[in-house]
Structure formats: structure tokens, C-alpha cells
Amino acid sequence: xxxxxxxxxxxxxxxxxxxxxxxxxxxxxxxxxxxxxxxxxxxxxxxxxxxxxxxxxxxxxxxxxxxxxxxxxxxxxxxxxxxxxxxxxxxxxxxxxxxxxxxxxxxxxxxxxxxxxxxxxxxxxxxxxxxxxxxxxxxxxxxxxxxxxxxxxxxxxxxxxxxxxxxxxxxxxxxxxxxxxxxxxxxxxxxxxxxxxxxxxxxxxxxxxxxxxxxxxxxxxxxxxxxxxxxxxxxxxxxxxxxxxxxxxxxxxxxxxxxxxxxxxxxxxxxxxxxxxxxxxxxxxxxxxxxxxxxxxxxxxxxxxxxxxxxxxxxxxxxxxxxxxxxxxxxxxxxxxxxxxxxxxxxxxxxxxxxxxxxxxxxxxxxxxxxxxxxxxxxxxxxxxxxxxxxxxxxxxxxxxxxxxxxxxxxxxxxxxxxxxxxxxxxxxxxxxxxxx
Amino acid sequence: xxxxxxxxxxxxxxxxxxxxxxxxxxxxxxxxxxxxxxxxxxxxxxxxxxxxxxxxxxxxxxxxxxxxxxxxxxxxxxxxxxxxxxxxxxxxxxxxxxxxxxxxxxxxxxxxxxxxxxxxxxxxxxxxxxxxxxxxxxxxxxxxxxxxxxxxxxxxxxxxxxxxxxxxxxxxxxxxxxxxxxxxxxxxxxxxxxxxxxxxxxxxxxxxxxxxxxxxxxxxxxxxxxxxxxxxxxxxxxxxxxxxxxxxxxxxxxxxxxxxxxxxxxxxxxxxxxxxxxxxxxxxxxxxxxxxxxxxxxxxxxxxxxxxxxxxxxxxxxxxxxxxxxxxxxxxxxxxxxxxxxxxxxxxxxxxxxxxxxxxxxxxxxxxxxxxxxxxxxxxxxxxxxxxxxxxxxxxxxxxxxxxxxxxxxxxxxxxxxxxxxxxxxxxxxxxxxxxxxxxxxxxxxxxxxxxxxxxxxxxxxxxxxxxxxxxxxxxxxxxxx
Numbered sequence: 057x058x059x060x061x062x063x064x065x066x067x068x069x070x071x072x073x074x075x076x077x078x079x080x081x082x083x084x085x086x087x088x089x090x091x092x093x094x095x096x097x098x099x100x101x102x103x104x105x106x107x108x109x110x111x112x113x114x115x116x117x118x119x120x121x122x123x124x125x126x127x128x129x130x131x132x133x134x135x136x137x138x139x140x141x142x143x144x145x146x147x148x149x150x151x152x153x154x155x156x157x158x159x160x161x162x163x164x165x166x167x168x169x170x171x172x173x174x175x176x177x178x179x180x181x182x183x184x185x186x187x188x189x190x191x192x193x194x195x196x197x198x199x200x201x202x203x204x205x206x207x208x209x210x211x212x213x214x215x216x217x218x219x220x221x222x223x224x225x226x227x228x229x230x231x232x233x234x235x236x237x238x239x240x241x242x243x244x245x246x247x248x249x250x251x252x253x254x255x256x257x258x259x260x261x262x263x264x265x266x267x268x269x270x271x272x273x274x275x276x277x278x279x280x281x282x283x284x285x286x287x288x289x290x291x292x293x294x295x296x297x298x299x300x301x302x303x304x305x306x307x308x309x310x311x312x313x314x315x316x317x318x319x320x321x322x323x324x325x326x327x328x329x330x331x332x333x334x335x336x337x338x339x340x341x342x343x344x345x346x347x348x349x350x351x352x353x354x355x356x357x358x359x360x361x362x363x364x365x366x367x368x369x370x371x372x373x374x375x376x377x378x379x380x381x382x383x384x385x386x387x388x389x390x391x392x393x394x395x396x397x398x399x400x401x402x403x404x405x406x407x408x409x410x411x412x413x414x415x416x417x418x419x420x421x422x423x424x425x426x427x428x429x430x431x432x433x434x435x436x437x438x439x440x441x442x443x444x445x446x447x448x449x450x451x452x453x454x455x456x457x458x459x460x461x462x463x464x465x466x467x468x469x470x471x472x473x474x475x476x477x478x479x480x481x482x483x484x485x486x487x488x489x490x491x492x493x
Numbered sequence: 494x495x496x497x498x499x500x501x502x503x504x505x506x507x508x509x510x511x512x513x514x515x516x517x518x519x520x521x522x523x524x525x526x527x528x529x530x531x532x533x534x535x536x537x538x539x540x541x542x543x544x545x546x547x548x549x550x551x552x553x554x555x556x557x558x559x560x561x562x563x564x565x566x567x568x569x570x571x572x573x574x575x576x577x578x579x580x581x582x583x584x585x586x587x588x589x590x591x592x593x594x595x596x597x598x599x600x601x602x603x604x605x606x607x608x609x610x611x612x613x614x615x616x617x618x619x620x621x622x623x624x625x626x627x628x629x630x631x632x633x634x635x636x637x638x639x640x641x642x643x644x645x646x647x648x649x650x651x652x653x654x655x656x657x658x659x660x661x662x663x664x665x666x667x668x669x670x671x672x673x674x675x676x677x678x679x680x681x682x683x684x685x686x687x688x689x690x691x692x693x694x695x696x697x698x699x700x701x702x703x704x705x706x707x708x709x710x711x712x713x714x715x716x717x718x719x720x721x722x723x724x725x726x727x728x729x730x731x732x733x734x735x736x737x738x739x740x741x742x743x744x745x746x747x748x749x750x751x752x753x754x755x756x757x758x759x760x761x762x763x764x765x766x767x768x769x770x771x772x773x774x775x776x777x778x779x780x781x782x783x784x785x786x787x788x789x790x791x792x793x794x795x796x797x798x799x800x801x802x803x804x805x806x807x808x809x810x811x812x813x814x815x816x817x818x819x820x821x822x823x824x825x826x827x828x829x830x831x832x833x834x835x836x837x838x839x840x841x842x843x844x845x846x847x848x849x850x851x852x853x854x855x856x857x858x859x860x861x862x863x864x865x866x867x868x869x870x871x872x873x874x875x876x877x878x879x880x881x882x883x884x885x886x887x888x889x890x891x892x893x894x895x896x897x898x899x900x901x902x903x904x905x906x907x908x909x910x911x912x913x914x915x916x917x918x919x920x921x922x923x924x925x926x927x928x929x930x931x932x933x934x935x936x937x938x939x940x941x942x943x944x945x946x947x948x949x950x951x952x953x954x955x956x957x958x959x960x961x962x963x964x965x966x967x968x969x970x971x972x973x974x975x
Contacts, residue, residue, distance in 0.1 A: 102565065388892060403907035406874070412902040414913070421889035421919040431904045431911035 059113045059235075064092050066119050067201055080173060080203075083187050087200035094194035106379040106411040107350045112265055112293045112319055117235035119202070121149040125228045127259070129156060135257050136222060140472050142253075143221040145207045149228055150236045152205060156224075165210040166221055169239055172208040181210060185243055189271055189299040189327060196297050199269040203239035206270075211248040213275075220251040220470055225268075227292065229260025240270040244278040251281045251470060258292040270298045274306035276330065281309050281469050287316035287480055290345070297323045304330030304359075311468060312339040313477055314349045315484050325354040326364065328390075333362040338464040340477075341370040341378055342457075342484050350379035357390035357420075366397040369461050375407035383415040384425060391420050397427035402434065402460065454487040524581040530554060533681050536581050540650045540684070543657060553670035553680030560674045566836040567865040567897055570805050573744050573779060578713040580682045639697075645690040646701055649717055652688035659690055663721055667750040667785045667813070675746040675781040675807075679715045683748070686717035691726035691757070700955055702731040705747075713744035720750070722757035722792075729760040731958060742804060743768075743778045751786030751794055755816065758793040759786065762954050763810075764962050767802035774832025774861075777804025784808065790816035790845070797953045799962040800827040800837060809867065811840035814848035814876075821850040824950040828966060829862030829894070838868035838899075843876040843909075852883040855947050857966075859890035865897040870913070874905040885915040888946055890939075940967045 067088045071081075096113050097104040125148055136144065143166045146156035152168055159167045165178075172178040173186075190196050207223045225238055244250050258264045274280050286294060294317055302308055314320050326335045341349045355364040370378045384395045401410045414427040434456050442452035458465075461481065468474040524532065533554045537547040562572060639646050645656060653660050670680040687703045705716060722728050732749075745767060753759050761784075770777025780803035786794040796810040812821030823839040841850035850870065858864035864887065872879045887896035898915045920942050928938030943966055944951070951959050 391892075401904075403904065403909070406907055407905075408907060409903070409905045411904075412900075412913075414898075414900060414915070416887075416898040416915055416917055417895065418887065418889065418897065418917045419895045421892050421894070423889075423917060423919075425917040427898070427913075427915050429900070429902060429911070429913040431902065431909055433907060433910075 059115070059117060060091075060095050062116075063119065063198065063202075064088065070120070070202065080182070080186060084201050084203075087197040090192055090197040091194050091201060094197070097194055103352065103381070106377075106381070107319070107321055107348065109319075112263075115233045115263055115265070117233045117263070117265055118231045119235050121151070121231055121234060124151055125149055125230050126153070126155065127226065127228065132156070132226065132257075132259070135224060135226075135255060137220065137253060137470075137472055137476065141219050143217075143219060145221070145223045146226065147205065147224070147238060148226045149230065149234060150205060150225070150238065164212055164215055164217065165208060167208050169206040169208040169241055170204055172241070173204070178208075181243065185271065185273055186241060187271070189273075189301045190269055190297070191299070191325070195267055195295055196269055199237045199239060199267050199297065202237045203269065206239035206241070208240070209242040209244075209250070209252070211244045211250050213245040214247045215245065216249040217251070220253055220473075223252065223254045225256045225266065227256075227258040227260070227262075227264040227266075229258065229262040231262065233263040233265070235265045235267070238266070238268045240268070242270065242272045242280075244272070244274050244280050246276045246278065248275070249279040251283075253283045253285065253470075253473065255285045256288055256292070256294055258289040261289060261291050264288075264292040266292070266294045266296075268294065268296050270296075272298065272300040272308070274300065274302045274308045276304045276306060278303070278306045278308075280307070282311070283468070283470070283473060284310065284312045284322070285477075285480075286312065286314040286320055289316065290318060290347075292317050293319040295321045295323070299325050299327070300335075301327045301329060302333040302335065305332045306330065307334045307336075309336035309338070309467070311464065312351070313480070314339065314341040314343065314351075315480055317347065317349075319348045321350040321352065323352050325356070327356045327358060328362045328364070329358055331359045331361045333359070335362075335364040336467070337364070337366045337368075338467060339368045340461045340464050340481070341368070341372075342461075342481065343371075343376040343378065344373040345376060346374070347376045348379075349376075350381070352379075352381040354383045354385070355395060357384070357386045357393045357395060360389060360391045360393070362390065363394045364396070366399075367463055368399045369464055370399075370401040370410065371404060371457060371460070372401065372408035372410060373404040375405070375409075377409040377411070380410075380412045380414065380429070382413075382427070383417065384427070385417045386420050386423050386425060388419045391422045393420065393423040393425065395423070395425045399427075399429045400460070401431045403431065451487055454482070454485050457481070457485055524579050526579050527576050528578070528580055528682065532580055536682055536684060539581065540653070542650075542653055545657075545661065546653055549665070549670070550681050553677050556671040557674065557677035557681055560671075560677055562674050566807050566867070567863065567899070568805050568807065568834040568836050570742075570779065570834070573742065575678070578744055580713060580715070581684050642695055642698065643692040644695060644697055645688065647688055649683075649686040649688040649719060652719070656688075656690070659721065660688070660719065663750065663752055664717075664719060665750075667752060667787045668748050668783050673783060676748050676783040679717060679746050679748045679783070683715045683717040686719070686747075688718075689720045689728065689730065691722045691728045693723045694725040695723075696726065697728040700729050700731055702733070704733050713746065715745075716747050718747070718749040719752075720759060720761070721752045722754060722759050724754045725756040727758045729955060730762070731955060732761070732763045733766070742776060744781070745778050745803075746781045747783070749782070749784040749810075753786060753788045753792035753794050753819075755790040756792060757789075758795075760795045760797070761786070761810070762797040762958055764799045764954075764958055764965065765802055765806070766965060769802045769833050770804040770831065772831050774804070777833070778802065779805045780808060781805075782808040784810035785813065786811070786821075787813045788816055788819035788821060791818045792816055793820040793822070795822040795824070795953070796839065797824045797950065798826070798837075799950070799954070799958075799965065800825065800835060801965045803835070804833060806833075806835040806837050808837045809839055811842070812850065813842045813844065814850065815844045817845040818847045819845055820848070823850075823852045823854070824953045825854045826857070826947045826950045826962075826966070827855070827864055827866075828857045829859070829864045831860040831862060833860075833862045835863070836865040836867055838866045840869040841871070841881060843870075843872045843879040843881070846875070846877040847879070848876055849880045850882075852881070852885075853949050854883075854885045855950055856885070856887040856896055857890070857943060857946070858887070858894040858896050861893045863895045863897070865899060866915075867899040869901040869903070870911060872904045872906050872909040872911070876906050877908050879906065879909045881909075881911045881913075883913040886946070887915070887917040888943070889917065889919045943967070
């Protein structure tokens with residue numbers, strides 16, 4: 057039985073097991089039908105032209121882990137931002153771990169989606185926000201059908217969350233191959249501020265396939281900083297679908313750091329519904345071996361006077377492949393839009409491949425839109441200059457890599473996170489240059 | 494712009510909707526509508542073709558039957574019914590003309606109205622022209638002068654008979670029969686086109702030119718151009734086209750193949766001015782064209798196009814940079830107004846070492862039109878030190894049009910250097926104000942700004958064409974800014 061059939065047939069059992077009264081019962085049933093019709097995307101679809109899911113969907117994944125597992129904090133401490141205090145929402149094999157988590161219900165909700173879906177007091181919020189901006193493509197629908205657990209974050213008006221929130225999904229490797237479908241709902245009220253770090257981490261070499269969906273709502277003047285750290289084990293694949301709806305004068309930034317994993321696909325979609333929104337999409341990708349990272353972004357400018365900034369940097373070693381598929385749409389009413397997109401790539405080895413497709417679709421005339429895309433290599437002169445100053449070749453290259461990635465790193469607003477990412481980059485390129493940028 | 498004054502422009506704008514929209518009553522020999530194997534055979538027979546050519550056409554027809562129309566382009570239109578088109582139409586007063594005096598006076602009148610005075614051109618411009626009406630070549634000038642240099646410039650139907658070894662070797666070598674839906678259709682039913690061969694080391698002394706005109710109603714135009722530049726030769730080739738204004742949509746599916754052997758250079762310029770349909774978007778030519786060139790060692794192919802006509806444009810002049818050190822260039826201006834839709838761009842396929850390509854694409858959209866740039870730059874794994882620079886700029890006029898950019902970049906070699914940039918903007922109010930302030934009226938100011946915007950591409954056109962193209966730009970954008 058292939059994975060699609062397995063998912064469709066196990067949905068029946070899953071639906072029975074859940075309570076019927078759940079407000080999302082209908083949503084689920086509709087979603088599974090969409091998935092059944094469409095199936096997994098193939099390379100024939102324009103959006104998946106450069107990424108094939110075949111190698112990962114042809115495995116026999118267990119969809120519901122059989123037993124609960126626990127892990128000791130000391131074993132996974134390094135995956136947390138442990139040097140500062142944070143709120144934590146932790147899942148192990150898709151099941152919430154109260155032991156590792158630190159949640160709150162006081163004046164704001166940083167807790168679980170399963171609770172929000174069940175408890176009547178959250179019903180109003182769920183009705184307004186749940187599954188409202190997630191699209192009907194096959195993978196998102198698949199997630200919607202099976203969604204039962206994930207982070208639920210609701211920040212009310214004028215609330216500034218005092219410490220960052222970490223959302224971490226661990227896979228223990230108790231199953232030979234595990235499929236997880238976390239679902240996050242994040243609502244940030246008027247004038248509220250929040251910082252969120254999301255991470256997926258496999259603790260073994262067993263296959264993991266994560267199909268995650270996150271919906272984020274930024275109300276008027278909300279500020280959201282979202283960081284995705286993708287440094288997973290070599291047999292873990294991730295499809296991340298993130299949808300963001302912005303209201304007037306809201307600021308929202310998403311930074312994606314892709315260093316690990318087998319196949320990673322980021323579908324990041326911004327919808328600017330209010331005037332004077334500001335969206336930032338940035339990413340650094342450093343991959344090697346046979347890794348594959350696909351960044352597929354969309355910024356849809358619907359209201360006038362908005363801005364968007366995209367900046368993606370990629371370094372590809374060995375026979376890794378990178379894809380950048382960025383799209384800016386400016387609708388007819390979105391006059392005075394400023395939309396910028398930049399994508400710079402460096403191929404380090406002969407077998408590495410990069411496929412870029414930066415697109416503009418403009419329907420309004422009074423706009424400033426541009427995109428730039430470059431593919432090249434390190435400047436030999438710069439390298440030579442550094443080496444004449446007595447710095448070894450490897451370190452010299454590392455310096456240039458840092459400089460290359462710095463436009464993305466410098467806008468990380470949590471200092472401890474910045475240090476952490478610096479270390480990750482240093483480890484990834486195998487050097488220590490002894491300072492932080 | 495020379496002596497072209499503001500009054501001239503004003504007069505032009507008032508009178509010139511589409512000045513080539515007339516129909517000439519020339520007796521013609523037109524096939525009944527429909528397409529099947531017999532029609533393909535009949536066309537081949539009519540052209541007195543050898544058997545290998547008939548087989549080649551039939552093979553293409555077999556492929557075509559299995560293919561479906563491409564839908565990926567960013568255009569919307571009612572698909573033509575391919576059984577509703579006549580696949581052969583020729584001015585019937587044959588045989589071939591040896592001198593201008595033999596040409597049907599009606600036809601000569603057509604050319605006069607098109608602004609191609611054969612006599613005059615002979616004396617002044619020094620351009621050799623092959624004129625194709627409804628896919629049939631009716632006049633080729635300067636044939637003898639060229640023959641002295643060993644240059645073959647003739648209708649492709651003559652070339653099939655007179656130079657079968659060349660045609661056989663190269664036809665379909667760059668655009669194979671099964672390349673795409675329209676190329677397959679063209680391969681099956683093409684009725685004529687131009688053939689050009691420049692021998693080794695010869696620099697073609699004059700511009701070669703083909704002029705296309707669709708005249709008959711209910712016909713499609715399917716011409717095929719084959720240009721071969723042998724080692725170390727050079728040729729500059731021009732192509733122009735017009736059609737009568739009609740309410741129904743006419744189909745134009747051409748194939749152009751360029752072969753630049755070692756050290757050769759081909760410069761191919763097009764001013765495309767098919768009937769674009771009226772203000773409500775009714776009628777107009779569907780322009781589905783496959784153009785591709787292959788560069789061998791140290792060769793260079795340069796495409797320059799000015800696209801102002803057609804209801805639908807679907808056209809991607811491409812370069813396969815097969816030989817080491819070869820160069821591909823693409824300069825394009827695409828103007829859309831009213832309900833026109835254009836999806837055009839290029840493909841640069843880098844295979845050889847040290848290959849270079851440059852893409853400059855300018856899109857201008859006005860009215861309710863949609864203008865898309867779609868391009869591919871592919872660097873193969875063996876293409877060491879490949880270099881590409883692409884620039885796509887779009888200019889929007891008014892709030893009902895759209896400008897889109899779909900570039901694809903695929904790189905498999907670490908030594909490649911690729912730069913791509915695209916911008917979208919409108920004509921600034923301050924720019925217009927500045928011109929107004931200096932006594933330049935808004936109409937003229939826009940023409941001035943558009944000209945500046947397009948300069949990089951216009952500069953690449955041969956002189957005679959550049960002037961025509963500039964005027965065309967102004968006319969196409971008539972009344973688009975309020």
C-alpha cells in the first residue's frame with residue numbers, strides 16, 4: 057500500500073477516535089477529500105518542478121506512534137536556547153511533553169492546539185482563525201485532515217511577551233519511520249509583540265517525515281519575529297507550510313536557517329491585508345552531501361502602501377541541490393507598494409545544483425518592485441588578500457561566507473540566538489574564526 | 494527621431510490605428526479548411542517536393558496528432574480549432590517572377606502601401622528582400638548579386654529542390670519536429686519560408702530581409718526559416734510582418750532555425766507588427782512562434798525583437814551555446830496595449846566552456862494588456878566559466894494592465910556566474926512634469942520616455958528598422974496614458 061492510500065484509509069480510524077463534536081470535524085473531512093483527489097504533488101506541477109517527493113513518500117511511515125516516549129532534559133538541552141529563559145512548547149513524536157514544556161495561561165495563551173480545539177472557551181478564537189488562511193493544496197489539506205496537536209499561541213491586545221517562545225518537535229526514533237503533522241495556530245493581537253523560535257529535531261537516524269502547517273495572524277500594529285531552525289538529522293525530511301496574514305501597520309519577519317535534514321521544503325506565504333504592512337523574509341541555506349532545500353515564498357500585496365523585503369543566501373557543497381522559488385504578487389489596489397527580493401547563491405562543489413525562479417506578477421502601476429538573483433563563487437582577489445594577511449585558506453573562506461550571510465544574520469533580534477546560529481554556521485563549515493558577527 | 498515633428502506624431506496618432514489593416518484583392522489559390530494526412534501530402538505535392546520531405550512532414554504530423562496545446566503560458570484565449578483553418582493559400586498568379594516588372598500590380602500596390610517599395614529599396618537601402626504573402630514567397634530581390642558571393646538566399650521550397658543536401662542536413666536539427674505542439678504543426682504544413690546559406694568566410698554584404706504578410710481570410714500562416722552561416726561567415730537578417738484587420742483570430746505558427754557554425758555570427762532582427770485586434774480585443778493574430786539557434790565554437794547569435802502586434806504572442810527566441818566560447822544575445826521590447834497578451838522571453842542553454850549570454854528584455858504594458866517575460870538560463874555541468882547577465886524591466890501605464898516576470902535559472906556548474914535583475918515601475922509623474930515644463934506635450938513626453946526606456950534594445954536594430962520601430966512604439970501606445 058502506498059503512503060497516500062495508507063493515509064486515506066487510516067483517516068477513517070482517526071476520525072472515529074476523535075470526538076465528533078469537535079468544531080473542526082467538517083474541515084477535516086473536506087480536507088481529506090482534497091488530499092485524496094490531488095495526492096502528493098509531483099514534478100509535473102509547476103510549484104514542484106525542481107523538488108521530487110518520490111524518495112520520501114515511498115517509505116512505510118507509521119502515522120500514529122504506538123507508544124509514548126520520554127526523553128531527559130539533559131540529553132536534549134543543546135537543542136534549546138538554554139542560556140536564557142523561554143516559554144517552551146515541546147512535542148515528542150508528535151505528543152505533547154508537559155515535562156519539558158513551560159506554558160502559560162495567564163493573560164495570554166501559550167499552550168496546545170489540542171486543548172484549544174477541545175475546550176469551549178477557545179471556541180470563539182478557533183472559529184475566527186483556524187484554517188482560515190491555510191490553502192487547499194494537497195499537503196496542507198493532508199495536515200488539516202490529521203491535525204490534532206501543535207502550538208497554540210494567543211497574545212491579546214497591547215501585550216508584549218517578555219521572553220521568546222520555543223516550539224520544538226522531537227522525533228525519538230522509536231518507530232523505524234515516522235510521519236508527523238504538527239499544526240500551529242498563532243494569533244497576535246493589536247499592538248502585541250512576540251518572538252518565536254521553531255525547531256524540528258530527530259534524535260536518531262531513523263526516517264522522519266514532517267508535514268507541518270502554521271497559521272499566523274498579525275493584527276494591527278502587531279510585531280512578530282519568527283525564526284525557523286532547520287538543522288535536522290540526515291534522514292529527516294520536512295515540508296513546512298507557513299501562512300501569515302497581516303493587518304494594518306503590522307510588522308512580521310520570518311528567518312529560516314536551513315543547515316540540515318534530508319529534504320526540506322519551505323512554503324512561506326505572506327498576505328498583506330492592511331495598509332502600511334511590513335514583511336521580511338530572510339534565509340540562510342548551507343547544505344552538503346545530497347541534501348535538498350527548496351524555499352518557495354509568496355508575498356501577496358493586497359492593500360496599498362506596504363513593503364516587503366526578501367533576502368535569501370545559499371551555499372551549496374558536494375552534490376546538494378538548492379531551489380529558490382520566490383514570487384511577489386501586487387494586486388490591482390496595492391498602489392505604492394515597495395517589494396524587493398534578493399537571492400544570492402554560491403556553488404562550492406562541481407556537483408551542486410541551484411535552480412532559481414524569482415517571479416514578479418504586477419497588476420498595479422504605481423509600484424516599485426525589483427528582484428535580483430546571482431549565482432557565483434567567492435572572489436579570488438578577496439580570498440588572496442585575506443590569505444596574504446596570514447589567514448589560512450579555510451578560515452579565509454569562512455570569513456567570506458560569514459560576510460556573505462551577514463545581511464541575514466544581522467537582523468536576528470535575539471542575541472543568544474544569533475550566537476547559536478553563528479556556532480551552527482561555524483560547525484557546518486568546519487572552522488572556528490573566534491569571533492561573533 | 495529626425496524630422497518627425499510633434500504635428501506628425503499627432504497626425505499619426507489620429508489616423509493610425511493599424512495602418513496595415515487593409516486587405517488586397519489578389520486572386521489566390523486556397524485549400525479547403527481542415528487538416529489530415531491528405532492535406533499534408535497535398536501541400537507537399539503542390540510544392541513538388543521530393544519524397545524525403547513528404548515523409549518528414551508526415552512524421553511531424555504523426556507527432557502533432559499525439560500532442561496537446563501547451564497551457565503553461567500566462568495568456569488566455571479561445572483555442573483555435575485546427576480543423577477550421579485552411580493550411581495553404583498562395584497568390585495564384587504564378588509562376589515565379591524574374592524581375593519586378595512581372596509582379597502582379599495589385600501585389601506591388603500592397604508593397605507600396607506596406608512601405609516596401611521594391612525598386613526604391615533596391616537602390617537606396619541595399620537590402621535583399623524575400624517577400625512572403627500567405628506563406629508563399631512572391632519575390633526575392635538581389636538574388637543574383639548574392640549568388641556571386643556564393644550566398645544562397647531563396648524561398649525554402651526552392652532550396653528543398655535545388656539544395657536538398659543542405660536542407661536535409663539542417664532542417665529540424667535545431668527545432669525537431671516533436672519539439673512542441675506548434676513546431677510540430679509547422680513542420681507538417683509549412684508552405685514556404687526563407688532559406689539562407691552563407692558560405693565559409695563570407696561576410697554578407699547587405700542585410701537580408703523577409704517580409705511576411707497574411708492576406709487571405711481563414712488561413713493560417715506557417716512559414717519556416719532556415720539560416721545557415723558556415724564557418725567564419727557573418728549575416729544580418731531582418732524579419733517584418735503585417736496582416737489585414739479582421740474580426741476573427743488568425744493563426745501564425747512559424748519556425749525559425751539558425752545554425753552558426755564555428756566562428757560564424759548571425760544577427761536576427763524582428764519587427765513584429767501583426768494585427769493586434771481592435772480596441773475591444775476582437776480579432777488579431779495568434780502568434781505562436783518557435784525560434785532557436787545553435788552556436789558552434791566561437792560562434793555568436795544575436796536576437797533582437799520589437800514586438801508590438803499580435804493578440805497573443807507566444808515566442809521564445811533561444812540560443813543553444815554548444816560550442817566553446819560561443820555567445821548568445823537577446824534584446825527585446827514587447828509592447829502590449831488594449832487587450833493584447835504577450836508571453837515572451839528567451840532560453841539560453843549553456844553547454845560549451847566559456848560561453849556567454851546576455852538578456853535585455855523590456856516590457857511595456859498599457860490598456861488592459863498583460864505582458865510577461867519568461868526566460869530560462871541553464872548552465873550545464875560541463876559549461877565551465879559560463880557567464881550570464883539578464884535584465885528585465887517592465888513599464889506599466891495605467892491600472893488595468895499587468896507586468897509579469899518568470900525567470901528560470903538552473904545552474905549545475907560551480908564556476909558559473911549568473912546575474913539576474915528585474916524591475917517594475919511606471920512613468921513618473923515628475924518625469925512628465927519635467928518635460929511639460931520644457932514645453933514638451935504629454936504625448937511627446939511619453940514617447941520620449943518610452944524611447945529612452947527602450948534605447949538599449951533599439952540601438953541593436955539595423956538603422957532602417959530602428960526608425961520604423963521607434964514610430965511603431967509611439968503608435969502602439971497611442972492614447973494609453975490619460
